[in-house]
Amino acid sequence: MTDTRLPQFISAKAAEFGIPGSAVAVFAGGEESYAFHGPTSVADPRPLGPDTLFHFGSITKTYTATALMRLVADGRVDLDAPVRRYLPDFRLSDEDATAALTITHLLNHTGGWSDYLPEGGDDDLGRYVAGMAGLPVEYPPGEHAAYKNAGFAVIGVILEKLTGKSYAEAMRSLILEPVGLSTAAFMTDELTGQVAMGHATQADGSLDITTEWRQERYADPSGGIVSTIGDQLRWARFHLSDGEGVLPQELLTLMREPTTEVEGDYFGDGIGLSWFLRTVDGVPTAGHGGSMVGQYSWLLLVPEKDFAVVSVATAGPNGIPYNQDVVRWALETYLGLVEPDPEPLPFDEARARELVGVYETATGRAVISTRDERLLLGFEVTEQAREVIGKAPDFEPSEFGLLPDADDQYIVISGPLAGMRGVFSRDAAGAVEAVNLAGRSYRRRP
Numbered sequence: 001m002t003d004t005r006l007p008q009f010i011s012a013k014a015a016e017f018g019i020p021g022s023a024v025a026v027f028a029g030g031e032e033s034y035a036f037h038g039p040t041s042v043a044d045p046r047p048l049g050p051d052t053l054f055h056f057g058s059i060t061k062t063y064t065a066t067a068l069m070r071l072v073a074d075g076r077v078d079l080d081a082p083v084r085r086y087l088p089d090f091r092l093s094d095e096d097a098t099a100a101l102t103i104t105h106l107l108n109h110t111g112g113w114s115d116y117l118p119e120g121g122d123d124d125l126g127r128y129v130a131g132m133a134g135l136p137v138e139y140p141p142g143e144h145a146a147y148k149n150a151g152f153a154v155i156g157v158i159l160e161k162l163t164g165k166s167y168a169e170a171m172r173s174l175i176l177e178p179v180g181l182s183t184a185a186f187m188t189d190e191l192t193g194q195v196a197m198g199h200a201t202q203a204d205g206s207l208d209i210t211t212e213w214r215q216e217r218y219a220d221p222s223g224g225i226v227s228t229i230g231d232q233l234r235w236a237r238f239h240l241s242d243g244e245g246v247l248p249q250e251l252l253t254l255m256r257e258p259t260t261e262v263e264g265d266y267f268g269d270g271i272g273l274s275w276f277l278r279t280v281d282g283v284p285t286a287g288h289g290g291s292m293v294g295q296y297s298w299l300l301l302v303p304e305k306d307f308a309v310v311s312v313a314t315a316g317p318n319g320i321p322y323n324q325d326v327v328r329w330a331l332e333t334y335l336g337l338v339e340p341d342p343e344p345l346p347f348d349e350a351r352a353r354e355l356v357g358v359y360e361t362a363t364g365r366a367v368i369s370t371r372d373e374r375l376l377l378g379f380e381v382t383e384q385a386r387e388v389i390g391k392a393p394d395f396e397p398s399e400f401g402l403l404p405d406a407d408d409q410y411i412v413i414s415g416p417l418a419g420m421r422g423v424f425s426r427d428a429a430g431a432v433e434a435v436n437l438a439g440r441s442y443r444r445r446p
Contacts, residue, residue: 198294344401
């Protein structure tokens with residue numbers, strides 16, 4: 001069945017944000033509801049529907065983690081074991097950090113290294129992981145949570161080694177087929193059927209179609225999953241279930257238990273085993289987002305309410321606030337849960353001077369500036385990242401403000417990143433050295 005409020009809401013919200021296409025699925029009160037808006041692309045009049053394939057990006061990490069948990073259930077993987085037990089040749093630039101790195105550090109983004117994009121066009125998963133040998137280690141493993149893809153590539157290699165299969169084949173046998181996800185595949189598979197195209201919104205409001213569904217093979221474990229919205233809701237319902245004979249329920253529950261706390265993070269208050277955890281109006285939730293080739297998605301579980309919502313939008317950057325508004329509406333409409341944004345502090349010139357600067361990773365650049373007694377956050381995709389992901393949307397500078405009673409935490413007030421939260425980090429001398437943006441840690445440029 002479909003709740004008639006759902007299609008009405010997403011059509012109005014898509015018009016507000018300039019989203020050409022969207023699909024949303026809700027599981028509430030034991031019933032599934034679906035809504036679709038728009039065509040497969042602005043150049044294709046075919047409407048989106050139940051058979052349309054979307055690229056759900058980093059939500060894939062929950063699949064990779066769950067496949068690994070099947071090996072945990074079989075006694076073949078120990079979450080507290082060092083990575084080198086399974087990959088003896090694994091290397092980072094710091095030997096002590098390499099030896100201390102555990103499987104849990106990979107799953108909860110506390111590995112401690114900087115962002116990583118490989119040089120050249122080699123897309124082999126094993127060679128990608130071998131290329132991590134020179135990665136700078138910024139924090140001891142387990143000390144600092146910062147979102148990164150490379151840890152899940154390492155898990156992908158572990159799955160390959162322990163199963164004797166390619167990553168995609170291992171995922172099909174461990175997870176996709178047992179759970180009954182008949183449409184789920186990976187970006188590097190031969191895809192058949194109707195696919196939704198992503199779009200990049202430019203500064204003049206025009207939409208560039210991302211004409212290639214392209215992705216390097218090494219990115220499949222961190223962001224390669226493709227499926228219909230129905231299979232994505234099926235995946236959410238599996239994680240709300242008793243494991244359906246595929247995985248013991250206690251291990252599904254364990255994945256949603258906090259392993260590390262985070263402050264002022266866009267994704268939540270803590271991280272489980274791949275899931276990002278947040279309490280909304282006193283109720284625990286677990287979720288994960290995804291973004292790739294102009295498609296932005298979000299999946300949220302509310303286990304104690306037996307509730308799930310999945311939203312995907314086919315344009316960026318406004319797909320980010322679009323999904324945020326869809327999820328908030330669903331929580332309020334179906335569960336009565338409300339999470340208002342906090343009010344930021346007034347502009348303070350002295351505090352602002354501490355923050356102004358350029359902060360970078362291998363994939364992006366955050367620029368903090370001031371204008372007319374406002375703090376502004378600009379974001380750019382690096383040239384190296386554009387070579388990998390292709391077309392990227394323009395991000396206009398957004399106003400943000402620091403939060404009261406929260407050391408160096410902030411909230412974005414305007415623009416496509418509105419509502420996003422983060423935190424600035426300081427070194428031992430008290431100087432600002434990094435900013436957390438969308439879960440990633442951007443280091444301040446000297």
